[in-house]
Every structure is written in structure tokens, then in C-alpha cells.
Amino acid sequence: MEILLDAANGQSSETCTLPYSFTELFRMVKSALYFCLLLLGLQAQGQQQEQIHHFPEDQSQAGVENLPYVKLAPSNADFAFKLYKQIRDELPNSNIFFSPLSISTAFTMLTLGARSNTLRELHKGLAFNLTQLEEQEIHEGFQHILRLLNDPHREAQLSMGNALFVDNRVELLQNFLDGVTNFYYAEAVSSNFQNPPEAVREINKYVETKTHGKIVDLVKSLDPETVMVIINYIFFRGSWERPFNSFHTRDGDFFLDAKNSVKVKLMHQNKNFNVHRDEKLSCWVVEIPYKGNVTSFFVLPDEGTMKQVEDALLKETVSDWLRSFKKREIYLDLPKFSVSSSYDIKSLFKKMGVTEVFSGQADLSGVAKSHLLKVSEAIHKATVDVTENGTEAAAVTLMEIMTMSLPFPPPPRITFNRPFLMMIIDKTTDGLLFLGKIVNPAAKED
Structure with missing residues (x-):
């Protein structure tokens, strides 16, 4: 995810510590300031784990509901599904895959330096209800999530982090620096943005290292006036709790629509899974767990019902699926895909009502001394690979089933050979790590 912040009037100045008034500062800022926020949603290679947590409203343990990260989960889920629907509306026939947690973390980190209406718009866009969740609790919640996700004792490989690449001419305000360091464990790196090619190499090397080579050459170029880059990355590699046997993988057809199909490799298992048939939404939901404390949901709408299922994507819907799961034997066919x-998050956010932070009226006065900033670009990139052994990122395919009318009916066959949805969920934090829709598993990149 990349976000660039310009000076509010399109101009910049040298760092200055003199006590100028706001009006004087505004006049002094002469050339554009850029603030790049690189949000990276990345890979999941996986297997499952024990029973999944419910969203916080379903938890009954006294005291747990008041923990900041638990109170934060419903807001993060609301944001994830709201952003998914915005992407779906813009790209109705494309594969979708992104990390809502990566995007929300990066923008919430930015709220530490936002003020007035800019801050209010960001809170609303990120689905934070300040009547139920105080600002301090929001940041404490993300702090706790980062701690839990980066637990070195996890069985699945999962890491998430933040970094600030700051031009050596810019002096960050101490409160902002303390906040991003203490709550978000951000690394502050002094960079020479007066040499854009050097800064690009430094940033891309960091991204490639943190994502274990999954995302390379993310930044193609930087404007000579760029002064800051903020990066959030998330990396997941999980092994299936019960891997697919590659001996059973066969060629098959994946139906893009009623007339068109592509060839895919279909993996197969005949085992017990948590399964739910949602008759109201006309879809099947299959939980495929990873080793450790991460799981995945694959949602297969009946033919012609994808939009109906997408429109119903809410945290309440997922909670209903969780409560309705039944362990049963099925014949499962799932495609291998990469x-x-x-995504241009700036464009998506503006259509979701978050506009001021990208305009000349942006108030990010809590970020740096002597600079008036605005976000000029925000980009998010994510990648996923699903194989017999596990997952690197996420994707889902629609399924077909067999009726069960006999006293001892054969297991239903659920074949993800048409467009499907996929979620990767961290059961410790109830965090939606990745969310996607696979309409063409043979397509490499949208």
C-alpha cells in the first residue's frame, strides 16, 4: 500500500524550527511534500488449527470483551467488508485479494498525526465508532494485535510490521514519533530522498526482505520532492493442518461464466471438515484450517448468487457461519492458484467518503515540524499462492454438491470450479488477515 502526502498547497520548505504561525508556515511551504504509505498484504501458506474464535460480540468471557484488541475486532471487520464491496463495485469481474488489516493498520497509524475534520473522516472511513471505542483504545488494540501476530512461538509463520523512511531534512514531532514507535513498533529510518533512485532501492530491499521475496520492486520511482514513506507489511505462510496429496491432483475446468472456462489443477481430499450450507444465501462455507492458530474459510455461492453473498458480507454473517458449522465428511475439490x-487505495477511500486527507485542506499537523502535508497517493499490493501443502495468501472457488436423501447418503462433493470467496482469519485476534474473491485462478495479476 503506498500513500503519498503532498504539502497542502502543493509546495515544500526546508525543515525549520522557528516559531512561525500557521499562516506564515503555509506561505513558506514552497514545494510538494510527499508521504508514501506502502501497505503490503502478502502471503499465506497454510494449514489450520483448533476451533475458531467468534467475533467479540459472540464472546461471553467476562473481562475479555473489554480488552482493546477484542473491542477493535468488529470495527476492523466492518472496514474489511466495506472496502471489499467498494473494490467489487469497481472491479466486478476481476480477482480480488487484499489485506484489510494491513490497510487499516497503516491508516490508523497516520491518525496519530491527523487533526480536526481530517481525523474525523479517517475514523469514520476506518469504521471506528468513538462512542464505543476511545482513540487510546484503538491504538492499544493495534499494539496488542501486533504483539500477538508476531509471537515467535506461533506454529504458522506470521509477521506484521511498520517502518517510516524519513528524509533527513524532515523532523518528526516527538508525539507522533513516540506513538508510531510505542503503539506500532515502527522502525524509523533516515533516508536521502534527495537521491530518489537510492531511496527506491532502500525501500524495495526492505519490502522484499520483510515479505520473504513475495513482493519485489514495489516502488518504481519516487518524486524528487518525496519526504516520507510509511510501510506496513504482513506475511503469512501456513501449512494445511491436513495437506492435500499431490497424487490426487488432477486437471479440471474452472468455469468463469456459463460459456467460458479455463484449465486448472484441482486438489482433492475426502475428509471431515467444518461445513455449513447457508440456504438463505445459497452458498456453501468450508473451513480449511492451518497448523497453528490461523484458519481459512472458502465460500462457494451457487451459480448466479455471488452478488447476493457478497452483499451479505458482514461480521454478523461470518459469526452466523461460525455458529452453524458442523463437522462432516465431504469430497472437496479445490484449485491450485497464484x-x-x-489497488489505488486513495481512489477507493475517496469514494468511501475519506477525501480531506488527500486534499489541500488536509490537517496532518501532528506529523512533522514546519511541514503541511497531505496524502497524495496510497497503494496496496497483495499476493497469494494456494498449493497442496498450504497457502501463501488467499483465494476461494465456488463448489458443486450432491443431494443427500438416502438414509446413509454418500458425502457431498463440493467443487470450487467457479468463482468463490476466501478469507484467512487469525483466531487469536479475530483479525481478518486476507480477504479475496477468485474469479479466474489462471490469471496471475489484475
């Missing part, structure tokens, strides 16, 4: 997606 998908990458890139």
Missing part, C-alpha cells in the same frame, strides 16, 4: 492484485 494471484496478485494491486
Whole structure:
């Protein structure tokens, strides 16, 4: 995810510590300031784990509901599904794959330096209800999530982090620096943005290292006036709790629509899974767990019902699925696939009502001394690979079933050979790590 912040009047100045008034500062800022926020949603290679947590409203343990990260989960889920629907509306026939947690973390980190209406718009866009969740609790919640996700004792490989690449001419305000360091464990790196090619190499090397080579050359170029880059990355590699046997993988057809199909490799298992048939939404939901404390949901709408299922994507819907799961034997067919997606988050956010932070009226006065900033670009990229052994990122395919009318009916066959949805969920934090829709598993990148 990349976000660039310009000076509010399109101009910049040298760092200055003199006590100028706001009006004087505004006049002094002469050339554009850029603030790049690189949000990276990345890979999941996986297997499952024990029973999944419910969203916080379903938890009954006294005291747990008041923990900041638990109170934060419903807001993050609301944001994830709201953003998914915005992407779906813009790209109705494309693969979708992104990390809502990566995007929300990066923008919430930015709220530490936002003020007035800019801050209010960001809170609303990120689905934070300040009557139920105080600002301090929001940041404490993300702090706790980062701690839990980066637990070195996890069985699945999962890491998430933040970094600030700051031009050596810019002096960050101490409160902002303390906040991003203490709550978000951000690394502050002094960079020479007066040499854009050097800064690009430094940033891309960091991204490639943190994502274990999954995302390379993310930044193609930087404007000579760029002064800051903020990066959030998330990396997941999980092994299936019960891997697919590659001996049973066969060629098959994946139906893009009623007339068109592509050839895919279909993996197969005949085992017990948590399964739910949602008759109201006309879809099947299959939980495929990873080793450790991460799981995945694959949602297969009946033919012609994808939009109906997408429109119903809410945290309450997922909670209903969780409560309704039944362990049963099925014949499962799931395609192998590798998908990458890139998104202009600035454009998506503006259509969701978050506009001021990208305009000349942006108030990010809590970020740096002597600079008036605005976000000029925000980009997110994510990638996923699903194989017999596990997952690197996420994707889902629609399924077909067999009726069960006999006293001892054979297991239903659920074949993800048409467009499907996929979620990767961290059971410790109830965090939606990745969310996607696979409409063409043969397409490499949208």
C-alpha cells in the first residue's frame, strides 16, 4: 500500500524550527511534500488449527470483551467488508485479494498525526465508532494485535510490521514519533530522498526482505520532492493442518461464466471438515484450517448468487457461519492458484467518503515540524499462492454438491470450479488477515 502526502498547497520548505504561525508556515511551504504509505498484504501458506474464535460480540468471557484488541475486532471487520464491496463495485469481474488489516493498520497509524475534520473522516472511513471505542483504545488494540501476530512461538509463520523512511531534512514531532514507535513498533529510518533512485532501492530491499521475496520492486520511482514513506507489511505462510496429496491432483475446468472456462489443477481430499450450507444465501462455507492458530474459510455461492453473498458480507454473517458449522465428511475439490492484485487505495477511500486527507485542506499537523502535508497517493499490493501443502495468501472457488436423501447418503462433493470467496482469519485476534474473491485462478495479476 503506498500513500503519498503532498504539502497542502502543493509546495515544500526546508525543515525549520522557528516559531512561525500557521499562516506564515503555509506561505513558506514552497514545494510538494510527499508521504508514501506502502501497505503490503502478502502471503499465506497454510494449514489450520483448533476451533475458531467468534467475533467479540459472540464472546461471553467476562473481562475479555473489554480488552482493546477484542473491542477493535468488529470495527476492523466492518472496514474489511466495506472496502471489499467498494473494490467489487469497481472491479466486478476481476480477482480480488487484499489485506484489510494491513490497510487499516497503516491508516490508523497516520491518525496519530491527523487533526480536526481530517481525523474525523479517517475514523469514520476506518469504521471506528468513538462512542464505543476511545482513540487510546484503538491504538492499544493495534499494539496488542501486533504483539500477538508476531509471537515467535506461533506454529504458522506470521509477521506484521511498520517502518517510516524519513528524509533527513524532515523532523518528526516527538508525539507522533513516540506513538508510531510505542503503539506500532515502527522502525524509523533516515533516508536521502534527495537521491530518489537510492531511496527506491532502500525501500524495495526492505519490502522484499520483510515479505520473504513475495513482493519485489514495489516502488518504481519516487518524486524528487518525496519526504516520507510509511510501510506496513504482513506475511503469512501456513501449512494445511491436513495437506492435500499431490497424487490426487488432477486437471479440471474452472468455469468463469456459463460459456467460458479455463484449465486448472484441482486438489482433492475426502475428509471431515467444518461445513455449513447457508440456504438463505445459497452458498456453501468450508473451513480449511492451518497448523497453528490461523484458519481459512472458502465460500462457494451457487451459480448466479455471488452478488447476493457478497452483499451479505458482514461480521454478523461470518459469526452466523461460525455458529452453524458442523463437522462432516465431504469430497472437496479445490484449485491450485497464484494471484496478485494491486489497488489505488486513495481512489477507493475517496469514494468511501475519506477525501480531506488527500486534499489541500488536509490537517496532518501532528506529523512533522514546519511541514503541511497531505496524502497524495496510497497503494496496496497483495499476493497469494494456494498449493497442496498450504497457502501463501488467499483465494476461494465456488463448489458443486450432491443431494443427500438416502438414509446413509454418500458425502457431498463440493467443487470450487467457479468463482468463490476466501478469507484467512487469525483466531487469536479475530483479525481478518486476507480477504479475496477468485474469479479466474489462471490469471496471475489484475
